Amino acid sequence: MNTEKYKQLIAEIKPFIAKLIAVSKTKPAEDILQFYNIGQKIFGENKVQEMVSKYEALPKDIEWHLIGHLQTNKVKFIAPFVSMVHSVDSLKLLQEINTHAKKNNRIIDCLLQIFIADEETKFGLSKEELLQLLSSKEFSLLKNIRICGLMGMATNIDDEKKISNEFSQLKKLFDVVKQKYFSSESSFKELSIGMSSDYKIALQHGATLIRVGSIIFGER
Numbered sequence: 001m002n003t004e005k006y007k008q009l010i011a012e013i014k015p016f017i018a019k020l021i022a023v024s025k026t027k028p029a030e031d032i033l034q035f036y037n038i039g040q041k042i043f044g045e046n047k048v049q050e051m052v053s054k055y056e057a058l059p060k061d062i063e064w065h066l067i068g069h070l071q072t073n074k075v076k077f078i079a080p081f082v083s084m085v086h087s088v089d090s091l092k093l094l095q096e097i098n099t100h101a102k103k104n105n106r107i108i109d110c111l112l113q114i115f116i117a118d119e120e121t122k123f124g125l126s127k128e129e130l131l132q133l134l135s136s137k138e139f140s141l142l143k144n145i146r147i148c149g150l151m152g153m154a155t156n157i158d159d160e161k162k163i164s165n166e167f168s169q170l171k172k173l174f175d176v177v178k179q180k181y182f183s184s185e186s187s188f189k190e191l192s193i194g195m196s197s198d199y200k201i202a203l204q205h206g207a208t209l210i211r212v213g214s215i216i217f218g219e220r
């Protein structure tokens, strides 16, 4: 844990519109509480079970963001409390989130995860799949989810130009999608890009949510 680094980071992002998602995966509840006590209210987790345990153990005004791949059969466990799901990568998953949001009498905020990296391991929709999803009849029927924007992960590489290029492509896609499908919806405004290694680049490309873990919580 590094609260000095946390304070530096908060100061660093202040001139930008971005909010910090403190990525607490694998870290104990006590560490989360220390950041909570100095003002951090949004935390990101990538595993459903871990997020549920932490939700149960920690203050109820924490906003929990699911940032990792979500399996449809696990949606029901987080539907009562999750603030935002960043990692929606199929219509099927979106339908499942909608079903459980409805059961819980709420609307769940979602981001569509877009594949921008040059790696086979990363999840996400292609540009074509995204447009197809948003144009579909099935999508238009979903009333208990709200699409708040797009999420992406850049290639895990030490090449600033390449990362910059990937983020800028996603920002362009965001602008196109905003104009075409969400021009009258003020809630479509989030661009979730940037992690410990590349958040500075993400801020330059219009990130509104940065997901930072290891530089504040320590290595996992």
Ligand SMILES: *Cc1c(COP(=O)(O)O)cnc(C)c1O
Residues within 6 Å of the ligand: 023, 025, 046, 067, 068, 153, 194, 195, 196, 197, 211, 212, 213, 214, 215
């Ligand atoms: C783990 C993770 C992060 C944070 O990574 P750090 O390098 O620790 O900052 C961000 N986004 C996703 C999707 C992650 O799984």
